[in-house]
Amino acid sequence: MLDNLDKFRCLKRSTTGAINIDPLQRGGVLTPEAREAMMEWADGYSVCDFCTGSLEGIENPPIKEFVHQVLPEFLEADQVRITHGAREGIFAAMHALCGAGETVVADGNAHYTTHLAAELAGLKVELVPAGEGPHYRVDPQGYQEAMERVMGRGERVGMAVLTYPDGNYGNLVEPKAVSEICHDEAVPLVVNGAYSVGRMPVGAKSLGADVIIGSGHKSMASSGPIGVIGATEELGSRIFRRSKLVPNKELEMLGCTLRGAGIMTMMASFPAVVARTKLWDEEVEKARWFAGEMEKLGMDLMGDRPHGHDLMFFKSQVLYEISKTAKKGRYFLYRELKKRDIFGIKPGLTRQFKLSCYQLPREDLKAVISAFEEIISSHPKA
Template identity: 50%
Template sequence: MDKYKNLTRNFERGIINLNPIQRGGILPVEARKAVYEFWDGYSVCDYCGGRLDEISTPPICEFLEDFSKFVNLDISRPTHGAREGKFIVMHSICNEGDYVVVDGNAHYTTYVSAERARLNVVEVESEGYPTFRINPEKYKEVIDNLEDKGKNIGLILLTHVDGNYGNVSDAKKVGKIAKEKGYPFLLNCAYSVGRMPVDGKKLNADFIVASGHKSMAASGPCGVLAFRDEFAEKILKTSSKFPVKEIEMLGCTSRGLPIVTLMASFPHVVERVKRWDEEVKKARYVVEELEKIGFKQLGVKPKEHDLTKFETPVLDEIAKKDKRRGFFFYEELKKRGIGGIKRGVTKEIKMSVYGLTWEQVEYVVNAIKEIVETHK
């Protein structure tokens, strides 16, 4: 039992974490303070009248209204995360066997959610190497093709910003195509809401799933599902025996600490998305500097998001002669207080400097340059 008695994160507190899935989930001080108050099990339920989303102390109810305004949709519900939000939508608005049209850069959880909901998935392929861009017009082709075959389409899904290349998809156009064809449109905003401004109605989205732990400075697991009024009946259907309890939420979802951190971080998040241009500048600076030493940015150019993937033949060359093999890069970064790059990987790396100060960004860039230049 001793191994559980002092659980520490081997990932030191002071380290600069370049892992894109982690940079948007770092708690600001307001959220850390709230943790002390709410860390016990059912701590958000002290003043509950039967529904998580209606609790006013802490102000979950108001938060959901504010969140709906933040992403410009009508109704919001807490979830355990973006994947759980996708499953809720698929399970409540589609029928078993329906087709879901998704982009070729979709996260694995999109497929898994569809499989759990017993739906078929059809991909709209990206343009492939090196941009991996999703062409909205291709959605039209795929939809037409399914219609010609007499398939029943239940949902059109687009990954707003994908987790491989950090491409920002043209949601507005895909949403317009879905609308014209008469299909509901879900936008997976796990990497966008909380990092950058997202306007659901402007982007023609019927549903938005957001991730607290990925991009809203919250403790995991937590997310929000926002949607248009017209889908309320299906998504919020209540139990026949317990009319106050929403079936797809299994009554309540995020009944504890994570939603408190999500709320406590909300003012910080609302402010930070206003500085999105600055974050994009940082990402472009990183690309510009690291391409000088032989890295090659994949995905759409110039960057429109912090998540950046590089092909790194220069690291691969060094790995061939360094006695630490592929681990040299990880080890050398660690010496310099930098983490979050996968151990042993040298062909391609994914990174983000989201939320770092310019001074830290320069430190990271210079550290990487130094490692490459002294080892090649």
Template identity: 40%
Template structure:
């Protein structure tokens, strides 16, 4: 851990210690003698740290654990993190600040008034945020949900009955499977073509197969715009059109799109748009969005009809699939705080794709390294195959596949699948151009260290810079 990072955390924790004394002595901060001593001690330590930071001269490292075996997490401060699922869930500065203030349990509920539902709260402007979210994904209505998976579950549970078929792709995420299983439905998979892409033609074929075999049409089609295995783009426009022609509702899974690239659900022809807050919207987990049209809202966001048999109690406005309220604290606040930046960043998706390709241009200079995702890339999530490059070193290295992780870590890079030197995934989302160059350079540097051939025009290009 870098000493500077350590000191920043130390300072933040001292401020929290002081905040704790203020909380304990609310409402008037009436400090006892002991509180005053404690407060001033913390303040003194804080001044010392500020001085250390100012002069760039530090005392020894102190904190490893925050508490109870929980290590200080400094991946995003001390490393370039290329973890395939973490890149676009990294919090914005605004979300981190908001979280400090809204970390308490039901923190968003201070101003919850009649009719007592999360999406109706004005302060903070949660109601407005819901409208903005719907607009952001080009739909009529939206709700925040605890992860994309809960969005799938709400839709599937509303539409599917025992024995109904649901079309998913042969590369769909497991959470879509589980949502269907939970409802008693049956998954039917649309096969991939030779390029690992789901096409409209394959969808038509599968619909016809299901119709022939079950005598019924599928009740729902769910499709990931970009899948989690390759980060390949699938034909959501074509498949939504097919779904509309057969009058089958279409769920657009934007776990890898909503929050990083422009998504217009109605333009796509989707009935439902699902996104993941912690994967692609710079938000705390578990968070996500489920958006739909006015037409479907009455079904998926239906309100409770249940009446208690003894008490006669009713909970009129609560939505059944949402179990009333969903994200009631730090999760929602982080989504809201990040939202303006998230909206802005989707306008620069082309740059992210350019950076992804720029990095891979360097990465592929290491002879034997391959991209198994579609290439050139249309996304920042990429599956690579280094069986013919780095895995050859792993075969004889005493650390086996972990040698690559060790070498990357030494260069300040984490997030690869530790120990894996054959096929693995990485994500360059949100990195600066300098970081992108540094990343590409690091792989070339490692190859050169172990005498793996590097294409002539890249060889030695960066020597000595890492």
């Protein structure tokens, strides 16, 4: 194997130049400034040129100001740290704040990493079930019931997690309602804002969250993996506690996390990210228009109505019918879109799929609509 490595040298990304509607990727496209930062700070450990012992203490480049002054204001949190991503932030919060064997109450639409983080931290998970389709809504009142079920079994609720919005339907549960229920039971609320922090105008205080989690590569135009975690003073002092064995280092972060270019891309993109959150209403309006056009073609938007996020889940019986007789079967949609330089719907899906319009110009979205229109009209249905 080690004699034949040339193939790894110059790998090209085959989707470059295409219209990408993958919800995972829309909010992580770098700004031009972040691309410049990437080249400037590419070398391993580059940000540590003037380190004095902790990543978030570095003054040149001004990571300290960014993490300790700018991000707390942006996230409406007392204390902020940089993490390897949203999942790693959720794990840190769970591991630091919950006792072994406690239960985390989470929304039924939570990302799978919420389950993994709880399991890795030695915790159980009790779900607030999502309702039936087409809306798949989570009722805030369900948090009360879930906590009662846990306590009724004689177990302790260590934490509640609300995914805002969830990554399947883009549904937005009223966070204040969840927050009040949690705080009445003295349970801290963690809001997983992987799809909101950096897209929507959100902050821990406005949401009623004790801890807020964000994802740089998902929603802050950053080169991943990278995320943010913000917390109240009280919970922050527990999550970001110092090590006993190495007293000048923060234990839960193993000292330093993002010792590389990723943090520089987050900083370089940040002015544009703050600006785009102020234009969120336009993104929502665009998403609603797009969904309307898709529905005219016979596909059905799932989740909240009116829809409040760029992430959309469609059911499309019409494409499923086509797939039954199409060349390449259920891969026909992927191939037809690829032919038109449109990427982001997973290969093999036709009956239901997710997509996002985020930060795409209307012309591109019109091209996507036209593509679906052409594909549907040019194929016989089964």
